Amino acid sequence: MPELAEVAYYCSRWDVGRGCVVEAVEAHESTRCFRGSNGRKIVEALQGERLVGSRVHGKRMLFEFSDGLWLGLHLGMTGKLLVRENGEARERHDHFAMRTSAGWLVFNDPRQFGKVELFESESVPAFWVDLPREVLSEEFDYTFYKSILERRKRAVLKSLLLVQELFPGVGNWMADEILWRARIRPDRRVSSLEESERVALFNALKFVCRGAMKYIAPDFSDPPKSWLFRHRWRAGGHCPRSGVALERDDVGGRTTCWCGECQF
Numbered sequence: 001m002p003e004l005a006e007v008a009y010y011c012s013r014w015d016v017g018r019g020c021v022v023e024a025v026e027a028h029e030s031t032r033c034f035r036g037s038n039g040r041k042i043v044e045a046l047q048g049e050r051l052v053g054s055r056v057h058g059k060r061m062l063f064e065f066s067d068g069l070w071l072g073l074h075l076g077m078t079g080k081l082l083v084r085e086n087g088e089a090r091e092r093h094d095h096f097a098m099r100t101s102a103g104w105l106v107f108n109d110p111r112q113f114g115k116v117e118l119f120e121s122e123s124v125p126a127f128w129v130d131l132p133r134e135v136l137s138e139e140f141d142y143t144f145y146k147s148i149l150e151r152r153k154r155a156v157l158k159s160l161l162l163v164q165e166l167f168p169g170v171g172n173w174m175a176d177e178i179l180w181r182a183r184i185r186p187d188r189r190v191s192s193l194e195e196s197e198r199v200a201l202f203n204a205l206k207f208v209c210r211g212a213m214k215y216i217a218p219d220f221s222d223p224p225k226s227w228l229f230r231h232r233w234r235a236g237g238h239c240p241r242s243g244v245a246l247e248r249d250d251v252g253g254r255t256t257c258w259c260g261e262c263q264f
């Protein structure tokens with residue numbers, strides 16, 4: 001499932017179309033990706049408009065078009081944005097595509113948990129302005145972070161980190177990476193944390209978000225081998241810090257990977 005940096009990466013793939021006019025729009029209007037919206041209306045509205053720019057917030061993307069039109073996109077589990085050359089055939093999971101002089105800007109989503117929505121607004125749509133603080137923003141400081149922990153004392157850490165209204169963009173692998181780096185077991189509760197552990201968790205949260213944006217967002221490169229990321233997917237993977245075999249189990253309903261040797 002695309003997380004913070006993967007979403008930023010996919011969003012940037014449509015940058016080639018910035019400034020271009022949408023010459024044609026094709027959509028599979030009956031796919032789940034248009035749930036709650038009128039697919040036909042989106043197709044008709046964007047035709048002839050110009051792509052002005054884009055922005056990312058956590059796992060959400062927003063594309064600005066001329067005439068006060070905004071396209072909201074969520075990649076869900078398997079969505080991606082890509083560009084196909086004009087003349088290149090589109091494939092069956094290309095549920096939404098806009099033709100520009102730079103090529104077809106395509107939203108592809110085999111499992112259709114992604115979402116495409118249209119907003120009409122002279123300035124940035126209200127829902128976007130109201131989104132929670134981004135983890136990498138200055139306003140997401142230690143005081144703000146502590147206020148989250150205060151309100152969620154009973155929460156299991158792995159589950160808490162996945163709450164998008166609190167930690168936008170953090171997904172499964174990032175949550176595991178953060179806890180591994182902070183040396184805290186994923187099944188611990190907030191109330192069990194010592195002050196030094198709270199600090200370690202905060203620092204790891206910022207570090208992993210920054211690192212993900214640095215390594216993955218520009219061109220989908222992997223983080224360095226010193227990251228859990230490089231070892232967690234492999235069966236029989238070993239902790240890059242202690243060399244001990246990694247553990248895997250369900251925590252809060254999600255497959256979780258951790259090191260029994262260096263997480264307490």
Ligand SMILES: [Zn+2]
Binds near residue numbers: 241260263
């Ligand atoms: Zn370890």
